[in-house]
Structure formats: structure tokens, C-alpha cells
Amino acid sequence: MTAVRRYPILVALFIGALFMVLPFLIVAVNAVKSPAEYSANGPLSLPEGLYLDGLKDFWERVDFGQKLINSVLISGSVALGAVVLSVLNAYAIGIGRIQGRTWVLAFFVLANMLPQEALVYPIYYLSKEAGIYDTRLSVIIVFTVIQAAFGTYLLSSILGQFPREIIEAARIDGANKWQVLWRIVVPVSRPTIGVLLVLFFIWTWNEFLLPLVMLISNDNQTVSVALGVLQGQRLMDATMTNAAALLGVLPAIVFFLVFQRTLTRGIAVGAVK
Amino acid sequence: MTVTVERGGRVVEKDSGPKPPRRPRDSYALFLLPGALAFLAVVVVPFLMNTGVSFTDWQGVGSPEWSGLANYRELMDDSEFWASFRHSLFMVVAMAAVPTVIGLVLAAALFDYVGKHFGTRTAAVLRACFYLPQVLPIAVAGIVWSWILAPDNGSLNELLKAVGLESFQQDWLGDPDFALYSVMGVMVWVQIGFPLVVFMSGLQRVDPQLYEAAELDGAGWWRRFWHITLPQIRPEIYVVLLWCTIAALKVFGAVYVLTKGGPGGETNVPSYFSFTTFFEKTQVGYGAAISTVLTVIILALALVGLKLQTRAEDAEEGLRV
Numbered sequence: 121m122t123a124v125r126r127y128p129i130l131v132a133l134f135i136g137a138l139f140m141v142l143p144f145l146i147v148a149v150n151a152v153k154s155p156a157e158y159s160a161n162g163p164l165s166l167p168e169g170l171y172l173d174g175l176k177d178f179w180e181r182v183d184f185g186q187k188l189i190n191s192v193l194i195s196g197s198v199a200l201g202a203v204v205l206s207v208l209n210a211y212a213i214g215i216g217r218i219q220g221r222t223w224v225l226a227f228f229v230l231a232n233m234l235p236q237e238a239l240v241y242p243i244y245y246l247s248k249e250a251g252i253y254d255t256r257l258s259v260i261i262v263f264t265v266i267q268a269a270f271g272t273y274l275l276s277s278i279l280g281q282f283p284r285e286i287i288e289a290a291r292i293d294g295a296n297k298w299q300v301l302w303r304i305v306v307p308v309s310r311p312t313i314g315v316l317l318v319l320f321f322i323w324t325w326n327e328f329l330l331p332l333v334m335l336i337s338n339d340n341q342t343v344s345v346a347l348g349v350l351q352g353q354r355l356m357d358a359t360m361t362n363a364a365a366l367l368g369v370l371p372a373i374v375f376f377l378v379f380q381r382t383l384t385r386g387i388a389v390g391a392v393k
Numbered sequence: 394m395t396v397t398v399e400r401g402g403r404v405v406e407k408d409s410g411p412k413p414p415r416r417p418r419d420s421y422a423l424f425l426l427p428g429a430l431a432f433l434a435v436v437v438v439p440f441l442m443n444t445g446v447s448f449t450d451w452q453g454v455g456s457p458e459w460s461g462l463a464n465y466r467e468l469m470d471d472s473e474f475w476a477s478f479r480h481s482l483f484m485v486v487a488m489a490a491v492p493t494v495i496g497l498v499l500a501a502a503l504f505d506y507v508g509k510h511f512g513t514r515t516a517a518v519l520r521a522c523f524y525l526p527q528v529l530p531i532a533v534a535g536i537v538w539s540w541i542l543a544p545d546n547g548s549l550n551e552l553l554k555a556v557g558l559e560s561f562q563q564d565w566l567g568d569p570d571f572a573l574y575s576v577m578g579v580m581v582w583v584q585i586g587f588p589l590v591v592f593m594s595g596l597q598r599v600d601p602q603l604y605e606a607a608e609l610d611g612a613g614w615w616r617r618f619w620h621i622t623l624p625q626i627r628p629e630i631y632v633v634l635l636w637c638t639i640a641a642l643k644v645f646g647a648v649y650v651l652t653k654g655g656p657g658g659e660t661n662v663p664s665y666f667s668f669t670t671f672f673e674k675t676q677v678g679y680g681a682a683i684s685t686v687l688t689v690i691i692l693a694l695a696l697v698g699l700k701l702q703t704r705a706e707d708a709e710e711g712l713r714v
Contacts, residue, residue: 344646
């Protein structure tokens, strides 16, 4: 391949990539403009200075710190809970090879694909009956189970290939099933478990429909729901919209930079399994 | 000695000292117990309730009144219902078909050209740029785009003005003729990263000798792409198409944040339709019927996909044995 034919493709790819990140750049640029500057120069000009009051106002107005805490609390708990549940399920299916495991596995796969619209009203109704409506706990419980469907599916197929000799050897040495699980299977599966933790955390962070229905009071809302509701009310001016967008984008970019490798590997593994 | 009693798949094991690891498999069912109970409470029971409610007339309070298939009959005559599923097909194009095609070309270009001639680091950076929208909460993506596509002072219209194409300015999300296409455009942007990442990891599996042989035989890039790349990563293509199609049928957050189904229902989709029927019109029975139809379609697709996948796996294992 000659250099002449190579570079246009690289240039085209870079333009494509630029187009993908352009919305982020525009948001970042406009979030630090003052309202006066914005209305004078429009959205495409570069900011004249660093105007952070818009961000500060927005932060205080929506109590963004509390929203971040809620999101971290919910996503973190779900990630941990769903991994524990997935490991237990997958241990029975992948290593225990319980009878009817194909059907059990098919059940988890289908549960994973089920649209949340088919669960949302009964969950809303039942959580009201149980007195946990509009609590973070209700959302944690629901998503722990929903995410565990994917985790069970992925871990079961990986544990199905676990070397049986190791387990049999440990059993002959007198280890019971719990010891085999926590001392052998979990440590060996640590890479997959790490991927699942990251995926569950980010997926739960991004969830919208169920948290929107379940968390109505301001104190319990997640970042996603708070921003979505604000946007839906159409009450924000341009500067505030940009502040909201920037504050919503930043955590995602942080996760992305921190977990990039795990994420891309995890997505690929998850898709092919 | 182990005494195992089986009844309908349920297994009871009596512990009696150190036992030989001869039939260890059955007592593992106990590990499934927490998962089984949790899924019963959060997935199975709500799902059955929802299906049951779809055969009733219920406003969310009082007791549901049995109405048989009345809700489904009403759906058949509801033009809003048909429109929402027609829009779903547009979403499938925007979230499954287009991203798969673009993802394939991008993956091949990044892997083949950029990875080989400019280093894997450059390829990784470019891949990261394309993948970034995937980690963004859809609510945030919606805020970003509804501001960019705003009629007054929106960046896209400003940009058109700056390059002298003022006649192309639109109320992108507010004009009934454009809203659906604008939402589709945003969804392509959101979705592209997923197929790209999956395909790039699939390409790493392909034996480079295949390409070298084809290159020696004088096959150009397109022919190699068509005859080697595509067949080799066919499993990935199936999986991506299946997952993206299901995601497209479920799309909710983007519509909620970008258009609320408007203008005039032009961007309404089944999940948003059922949401408003549940919580705004409080016609719970009718909403349940909408979501049940959606569920049946998705589960049918999933079963077909699953069957194809197991068949492919069986064929592969047959080859290995």
C-alpha cells in the first residue's frame, strides 16, 4: 500500500472520530461561557474567559453532590450484589452442572433480554405495597437481580470450562463446596469478575426507565434521572443546559478513562460468549 | 455415604461425614437458591402480573376487572400502536443495521490499515473516540443533542449559517417531517461504538495467513474484506445484530429526553407508549398489553438468535471432537 493511498483513509477516520467527540467539545466550550457571552457570540465561538458560575449555580440548584452520592451508592451496591448473585448461580450451573442447567441458563438469558416495560408497573405497584417505593434500596434490589441475569450467563459459560481436576483434587483434600468456591473458583475467575463489576456499575449508572419511575423525590434521584427530568421539563436556558450536560458527561469520561481496557475487553467477551 | 433424594429436580442431601466426591453435582442446587428466590420476586412474579393485568381493565387502584382479549382487540385498531411499532423499525435501522455496516467498515479499516501501518496505539485511540458515546448515560446524550439540534441558537443551525447553508436550517426535533430522522441520527452516534469494539476483537481471531495468501493471489482490499473478514467474524455479526435489534426495540430514554414521543406522536415508540399509558393515562391494563406484545416480539427474536448460536456452537464442537 502506498503512502498516498494510506493517508486519506487515516484522515477520514480522524474526521469521523472528531465528529464523534465534537458534541463533547461543544458542550465543554459552552459550559464555561457566561450567559451574556453566549447570547452575544452564539454556541460556536471560543470562550473569552473561564466562567464557572453557571456550573456552580447548576450544582447548587439541583444539589448535584447528593445526586452523585445516590448514583455511586446505587451503582456500587448493585455491582457488588449482582456479582455475588452471579457467582453463586454460575457455580451451580457451570461447575455443579445441576440437572436441567440448559433450561436454567436459557431462563437467565431470556430474563436478561426481557424489556423492563413488562416489569415496571408491577414493580412499582409491589414496591408501594412493600413500603419501599421511592427508596434507593428498591432500585438496588431490582437492578441487582436484573444485572445478575447477564452475569450468570457469562460466568456460567466461563466456569463450564473450568479445569475439573483442580476442583476434584480440592474435594479429595477435604474442601467442601463453599471452600472450593471462595478459595479456588473466585480467585481464578477474578479477571471476569472485575469485568462484571465495571459493566454492572456503568450500566446501572446509565439506567433510566426504572429509576425514573421508582425515584420521585429529589433526595433519592440518580444523576441520570435528575438530568433527564430537568431536560424533560424544558425549563433550562442554554447555559444551564450546558452546565448540566458537562456535569453529566464528566463522570462518564472518568469511568471511561479509568476502565477503558476492562470495558472494551468485557464488551467483546460478553458479546461472543 | 451420600443419600440424595430427587423429586422434580429438587435435591436434598444428607451430610454424613466425609463423603467420596462421586456424585457431587446434585447438592450444588442449593447455590442456586438465593438467585432463584430473587428472580422469582423481581422478574417472574412481576412479569406474570403484567401479563395477567393485560387481560383486565385496571386503572391501578381497586381490583382489576377481567376483560379477556379486549385490550388486544383495541390495540389492533389503535393507529398510535401501529405507528409506534413502525417507528421501532426505523430504530432498528438506526441502531442495528447502520451501526453494524459502519462498524464493520470502521473495524476493518482500523484493524487493517491503521493498526498495521500506524501502530495499534493510534487504532486504540480512534476506537476509544468512537466508543465514548456508549458509556454516556442516554439522558445526558439526550441533553447534549437536544441542545445541539435546537431551532434557535442550536449549534447545528449555527454551523449551517456559518457555512452559508441557511436554507438547510431546521427545527430538527420539532418538525414532524424531521424529528424521527434526527432521533435516528443521534442513535447511530450512540450505538456505533458497540459493533466496532466487538468486531475489532473478533478480527484478532482471524488467521493473518489467510490475508497474506489472498494478497499474494492478488486480491484487493474489498475482496479480502468480502471473502475473508466477513465470513470469519460471522458469529460476531449475528450477535451484534441480535443485541442491537433488541436494544432498538427497547429504546426509551432517548425518546423521553429528546422528543417525548412528539411532535404529534411522530417519534413515539412502544416502550414510551406503554410508559405514558401506564403512568400518565393510568390505563394499566392497556399499557400491560402494549408491553406484553413488545415482550413477545423480543423473546421470539431472542429464542431464534439463541437457537442459531447454539447450533453454531454445536457445529464447532463437532469439528473439535
